[in-house]
Amino acid sequence: MTTPVVVTGIGVLAPNGLGAADYWAATLKGHNGIGRITRFDPSPYPARLAGEVPGFVAREHLPSRLIPQTDHMTRLALVAAEWALADAGVRPDELAEFEMGVITASASGGFEFGQNELRNLWSKGSRYVSAYQSFAWFYAVNTGQISIRHGMRGPGSVVVSDQAGGLDAVGQARRQIRNGSKLIVSGGVDGSICPWGWVAHLATGRLSTSDEPDRAYLPFDTEARGHVPGEGGALLILEDAEAARIRGARSVYGEIAGYGATFDPKPGSDRERGPRRAIELALTDAAMEPGEIDVVFADAAAMPERDRIEAAAITAVFGPRAVPVTAPKTMVGRLCSGAASLDIAAALLSIRDGVVPPTTNVSLSVEYELDLVLTKPRASVVRAALVVACGHGGFNSAVVVRAPR
Amino acid sequence: MIEFEVTIEDLKRILQEGAGADENVDLGGDILDTEFEKLGYDSLALLETAARVTREFDITFDDDAASVAVTPRGLLKVVNDGTSE
Amino acid sequence: MRRRVVITGVGVLAPGGVGVKEFWSLLSDGRTATRTITFFDPSPFRSRVAAEIDFAPAAHGLSQQEIRRMDRAAQLAVVATRAAVGDSGVELTELDPCRVGTAIGSAVGATMGLEEEYRVVSDDGRLELVDHEYVVPHLYNHFVPSSFAAEIAWAVGAEGPAIVVSTGCTSGLDSVGHACELIRDGSVDVMIAGATDAPISPITVACFDAIKATTPRNDDAEHASRPFDGTRNGFVLGEGAAVFVLEDMDSAQRRNAHIYAEIAGFAARCNAFHMTGLRPDGRELAEAVRVALDEARMSAEDIDYVNAHGSGTKQNDRHETAAFKRSLGEHAYRTPVSSIKSMIGHSLGAIGSIEIAASVLAIEHNVVPPTANLHTPEPECDLDYVPITAREWHTDTVLTVGSGFGGFQSAMVLTRAGRSTS
Missing domain, CATH: 3.40.47.10 (Thiolase/Chalcone synthase)
Known part of the structure; x- marks a missing residue:
């Protein structure tokens, strides 16, 4: 009764590559997309590095009518959606409009747009607030703009669960396809690299204050000292496998085989944190054994306590050093709701090419019993991969992707 | 006397700044009597444009009428009538 | 099952x-x-x-x-x-x-x-x-x-x-x-x-x-x-x-819990039209209503009360009225439709849940809340909006709907427990 849900298109805008092909080539080469912030002057702040999407000129990619009404991250998302559809060979106008939907993740909406309008309001007055403010900053904006641009009138939703959102959106999209939709654009593209967003990130105390792009974000390392925020992400075309076959989809990257989500116990509780259960739920949902997973894409918080919890969860499920683990996000930073769908894209490309991308810059702490893929990509047959994502406050999600059958 | 007259050239520039321009439309041409809908502008674009005109020229006019203007000529009439009051 | x-x-x-x-x-x-x-x-x-x-x-x-x-x-x-x-x-x-x-x-x-x-x-x-x-x-x-x-x-x-x-x-x-x-x-x-x-x-x-x-x-x-x-x-x-x-x-x-209502059907749809605008014909909202009814295995005639989005904008109320006619047919004219936003305003994302609460309470009490401040009927809004005063009304099944910026339309069917056949 459950229809396989497959990924037929990938659209990526990442700090180390525009487009899935560039991103993947850069990632396998270990190319670091982290650098000093250019979108504003970061010198007054204790953290000054970010993963910015380079060379993105919105006007080259989007109609000029959309520019004044969109935040930077929505522009990235619109382009990611367009590229994903093109990659899938989907022409939305040839499909039934009510059978296509959009389900994306958001973390803080179009925060830079919001900052500008707050500034207009408080420094100049209410008549300086943009006519687009009512939707350009809010969490639902990417789903809305994508559905309008491509004429998709099926299910629409937006989930917010911080860094876990990219997986939760895909889990929700899969559910809607099982309910009868044929195609859902899903995943997350995010970004809030503006002064007002930056101080919100700083408030967590979890940002790395290093100024060296190769030493700033070091998950599972004894020198783990916090993370580097980034922007971008990936949108995916999810389809009912049978519908994809009938329309003659040219490529199927893989199947979204399992999904699980949990929430941590209240801080101070002595109950176990949720990541292990999320992984187990995703495996159970996929009807797979841990031994069938060929690589784990870790959340990789790079805060010692959270690294410990994640490593313990992976070790508890798979056994010590029993499965290759990687975190290519060391090259791009943590992309909020864009992070996990980018990891799904990387996992699917690992399956396609038989190679696991590296976790760059990290020296694995002896504390962790992980087979962390360091420095260089590792050639390996990948039939199934697990992606883990954990959001601020206790959100844990996991997705299993596996090779198309 | 009309102190500030907003011209079609002003309007074209403000439309472009506040709402962009449709790729299939030549804003450089004679658009005075072309419907906003044909120019690719919706009600939001007109609201944003009216707000920008108000701020830039520091004038007030009947912005309800401005937001339902059908053509650039109609909008300019509303805007410039306001300035002469 | x-x-x-x-x-x-x-x-x-x-x-x-x-x-x-x-x-x-x-x-x-x-x-x-x-x-x-x-x-x-x-x-x-x-x-x-x-x-x-x-x-x-x-x-x-x-x-x-x-x-x-x-x-x-x-x-x-x-x-x-x-x-x-x-x-x-x-x-x-x-x-x-x-x-x-x-x-x-x-x-x-x-x-x-x-x-x-x-x-x-x-x-x-x-x-x-x-x-x-x-x-x-x-x-x-x-x-x-x-x-x-x-x-x-x-x-x-x-x-x-x-x-x-x-x-x-x-x-x-x-x-x-x-x-x-x-x-x-x-x-x-x-x-x-x-x-x-x-x-x-x-x-x-x-x-x-x-x-x-x-x-x-x-x-x-x-x-x-x-x-x-x-x-x-x-x-x-x-x-x-x-x-x-x-x-x-x-x-x-x-556990012998008091059951307010069953959630019998739900659908959320994009209108793919405009971030803030709505097409006057109500087509997407009608589609959401149709899918929610399908999921509930009900027909228009099963709806006893429609808890409307009724925001009070020119555009929405016209659009919504058209959507009800499109999805419920003649039954739209026979069914009380009301907007509690007339009394408590529009609390954006919260209002959908507050309206679910109003809907289940309507079932609970067999009373339909009114649309306050409705004194001046107009041709394009010609349904029974329960003006001014609440109405005692046998209510087993309620349709509640919402419309949002970003181009979202949703519909939910709530029914007295044990009544749905799904």
Whole structure:
């Protein structure tokens, strides 16, 4: 009764590559997309590095009518959606409009747009607030703009669960396809690299204050000292496998085989944190054994306590050093709701090419019993991969992707 | 006397700044009597444009009428009538 | 056979009525809770009316620490959650916490808290490079509103899937619809689901001013919200929260819980038309209604009452009326349709859940709440909108709908427990 849900298109805008092909080539080469912030002057702040999407000129990619009404991250998302559809060979106008939907993740909406309008309001007055403010900053904006641009009138939703959102959106999209939709654009593209967003990130105390792009974000390392925020992400075309076959989809990257989500116990509780259960739920949902997973894409918080919890969860499920683990996000930073769908894209490309991308810059702490893929990509047959994502406050999600059958 | 007259050239520039321009439309041409809908502008674009005109020229006019203007000529009439009051 | 999902607990904080009893009394009396804004000086704004809640968080058991770290929207949601859990009688401590999930809708998250903190760190907009030295430790919780789901999960000890659903003004329907799907597919047994928004702040008022979406009827605040009336000229901003305990019907029956209603059908659709505009023909909303009825295995004739979105904008009420005719046919003319936004304003993402609460209370009491302030009929809104006074009306099944910026249309069918055949 459950229809396989497959990924037929990938659209990526990442700090180390525009487009899935560039991103993947850069990632396998270990190319670091982290650098000093250019979108504003970061010198007054204790953290000054970010993963910015380079060379993105919105006007080259989007109609000029959309520019004044969109935040930077929505522009990235619109382009990611367009590229994903093109990659899938989907022409939305040839499909039934009510059978296509959009389900994306958001973390803080179009925060830079919001900052500008707050500034207009408080420094100049209410008549300086943009006519687009009512939707350009809010969490639902990417789903809305994508559905309008491509004429998709099926299910629409937006989930917010911080860094876990990219997986939760895909889990929700899969559910809607099982309910009868044929195609859902899903995943997350995010970004809030503006002064007002930056101080919100700083408030967590979890940002790395290093100024060296190769030493700033070091998950599972004894020198783990916090993370580097980034922007971008990936949108995916999810389809009912049978519908994809009938329309003659040219490529199927893989199947979204399992999904699980949990929430941590209240801080101070002595109950176990949720990541292990999320992984187990995703495996159970996929009807797979841990031994069938060929690589784990870790959340990789790079805060010692959270690294410990994640490593313990992976070790508890798979056994010590029993499965290759990687975190290519060391090259791009943590992309909020864009992070996990980018990891799904990387996992699917690992399956396609038989190679696991590296976790760059990290020296694995002896504390962790992980087979962390360091420095260089590792050639390996990948039939199934697990992606883990954990959001601020206790959100844990996991997705299993596996090779198309 | 009309102190500030907003011209079609002003309007074209403000439309472009506040709402962009449709790729299939030549804003450089004679658009005075072309419907906003044909120019690719919706009600939001007109609201944003009216707000920008108000701020830039520091004038007030009947912005309800401005937001339902059908053509650039109609909008300019509303805007410039306001300035002469 | 798929699991059936029922509502066994309701918690509501709405303008004019903190608590289910007060809320229902306001609605059934047809009183309005709209007034001139008191939260800040509204004089610079075009629209100066809102439906505010008189809410003292400490009086509802929130600690000083909770009050400090939570935005008002989170505070409303946590208080509504505790009320809903108490009302349901469910002993959450006896359940496996991993089988209890959380789904909270919110359109604009911690917008009040964010604006307050922005003013501090930017020195009222003077600084472009805002000053991190003045940042409060919980700013990230305002920044990413998933913190609302976290607060609620902590409040009840839930460790199942937790999520914030943010689809503009349909958030409060969509979060409950999402929760329903999680129970149906067996992911969880109990969901704490609902929605909250507290948007009455200068930036929100300014952004709706800019597009003339809110009413400028400032001289008659009490009667400013006029859905379906010929003199309507925009919505009235509101705030509030409604949270429900959702369970699968079998376990609710096993523990002899009071069942308010079954969630029989739900659908959410994009209109793919415009971020703020609606097509006059109501086609997408009609599609959402059709799918929700299908899911409920019901036909138009089964609907006893339509709880409308009825925001009071020119555009919405026309669109919605067309959608009801399109989806319910002749039955649309025979069915009472009303908008409680006439009384409690439009609380953006929260209103969908508050309207679910109104719908289940209509079933509970066999009373249809009225559309207040409706004195001037007009040709394009020609259904039975239950003007001014509530109506005793046998109500087994309610259709409640929502429409939101971003181009979202959602519909939900609620029915007296045991009546649906699905």
